[in-house]
Amino acid sequence: MSIRLLILLCLITTQATSQIPTDSAAFFIKDIYRQTLAEEKAYSWLTTLTKGIGPRLSGSEKSIKAIHWAKATMDTLGFDRVWLQPVMVPHWERGEKEQVLMITPGAGVTELKALALGNSPGTGSQGVRAEVIEVQSLDELRSLPDEQIEGKIVFFNRPMDLGLTSTFSAYGGAADQRTSGPVAAAERGAVAVVIRSLSTRQDDYPHTGMTQLSDKIQNIPSVAVSTNDAVVLSNTLKKGKVELYIRTSCQMMEDALSYNVIGEIKGTTHPEEIILIGGHFDSWDVGEGAHDDGSGCMHSMEVLYRLRKMGYTPNRTLRCVLFMNEENGLRGGKAYADSSFANNEYHLAAIESDAGGFTPQSFGISPGAETSLDSAMSHMSGFMELLEPYDIELKAGGGGADIGPLKPKAGVLMGLRPDSSRYFDFHHSGLDTLENVHPRELAAGAAALTSLVFLLDQYGIGE
Numbered sequence: 001m002s003i004r005l006l007i008l009l010c011l012i013t014t015q016a017t018s019q020i021p022t023d024s025a026a027f028f029i030k031d032i033y034r035q036t037l038a039e040e041k042a043y044s045w046l047t048t049l050t051k052g053i054g055p056r057l058s059g060s061e062k063s064i065k066a067i068h069w070a071k072a073t074m075d076t077l078g079f080d081r082v083w084l085q086p087v088m089v090p091h092w093e094r095g096e097k098e099q100v101l102m103i104t105p106g107a108g109v110t111e112l113k114a115l116a117l118g119n120s121p122g123t124g125s126q127g128v129r130a131e132v133i134e135v136q137s138l139d140e141l142r143s144l145p146d147e148q149i150e151g152k153i154v155f156f157n158r159p160m161d162l163g164l165t166s167t168f169s170a171y172g173g174a175a176d177q178r179t180s181g182p183v184a185a186a187e188r189g190a191v192a193v194v195i196r197s198l199s200t201r202q203d204d205y206p207h208t209g210m211t212q213l214s215d216k217i218q219n220i221p222s223v224a225v226s227t228n229d230a231v232v233l234s235n236t237l238k239k240g241k242v243e244l245y246i247r248t249s250c251q252m253m254e255d256a257l258s259y260n261v262i263g264e265i266k267g268t269t270h271p272e273e274i275i276l277i278g279g280h281f282d283s284w285d286v287g288e289g290a291h292d293d294g295s296g297c298m299h300s301m302e303v304l305y306r307l308r309k310m311g312y313t314p315n316r317t318l319r320c321v322l323f324m325n326e327e328n329g330l331r332g333g334k335a336y337a338d339s340s341f342a343n344n345e346y347h348l349a350a351i352e353s354d355a356g357g358f359t360p361q362s363f364g365i366s367p368g369a370e371t372s373l374d375s376a377m378s379h380m381s382g383f384m385e386l387l388e389p390y391d392i393e394l395k396a397g398g399g400g401a402d403i404g405p406l407k408p409k410a411g412v413l414m415g416l417r418p419d420s421s422r423y424f425d426f427h428h429s430g431l432d433t434l435e436n437v438h439p440r441e442l443a444a445g446a447a448a449l450t451s452l453v454f455l456l457d458q459y460g461i462g463e
């Protein structure tokens, strides 16, 4: 036992009776792991969610089906309260399968594997045909004269940097092409945009994702092509002039009524302090949203389920939140925070699991508006030693998109960080299916999160 843990133990045993000694905590965590790994509850729920319902894009019929399934499931778990929180969400539909044809004078016509980017307008039934110009970045686009861009299809082809250890950093370094590329190209007179899929694999699967729209100019159709087809297109361009024909029928519909799904176990000694664990329940319409973010949602349900099943009576209020619309609007996260602020709530900790159902490695932590990161980390590193046997660390920096809006009235924001090696092989593509989630890795994440919530409930975040 370290000095720090010993000091914490002494403090705890002389303090409020609601806190248990750390040696008891260590035994309890061992039991959390034993039960979670053996039962694989999150995986059995994920199976129903992915195979029984499927993808859950905001505003879609399946998203509503999933919402009612999650509420009905939580209703059977013995929580104190389960409810739906209404929120209006964007409703974008992909429509018919995209057609992207590469036309070259010498080689004829080649079909490229493509997906429209989320929120993108469609091309209309006529499609768009134009010459292609390749760039590696938004900066390169800005440096080109108007006459090289006007009337063209801009092809953003900068790959993710595979030399980085964190694939999230690699994604962050390439994602501006998808999020901002189409508007930047439209502003310069381009007629459509193609991006190289944001993927860590060289394969035939296109990856979609949200693109931002402008309310000042006419938005243009945008698609992602597979990494293999990005190479084909780039190599063909090196030989001469290339045209693309793109036909998509996606469209933005009227906003639709949807819901966050919330389950709660009321605290006994500090019910006014909330510990939130959540993920986002919407997913892209391709694949099954298994890693992104069915895994995080099932993790979150399991935390409350497991603690209740083990007969644990929390000091603080524990809340599981399945947020709607992270992928193309973040309306669920904003609606939750608005309602929470209106009710004068305080979140001692808000934790998000939205990095896949892979082997957990660490928790990232960021301070709320009035918390010092150093003091929270030094307090928490005392009890986080109890997770050392499970190879879980605490690291500075972390949180999640859905819990971000809670920052002004939260103690700390935290995010689960699993092994990121394979996440972007699957992310936002047809490969994000149950088959690519390992039951034991998913369970290990659920056990780590349950242990963290238990520890925060027992020992708080310090001053």
Ligand SMILES: [Zn+2]
Pocket: 280, 292, 293, 326, 354
């Ligand atoms: Zn996600």
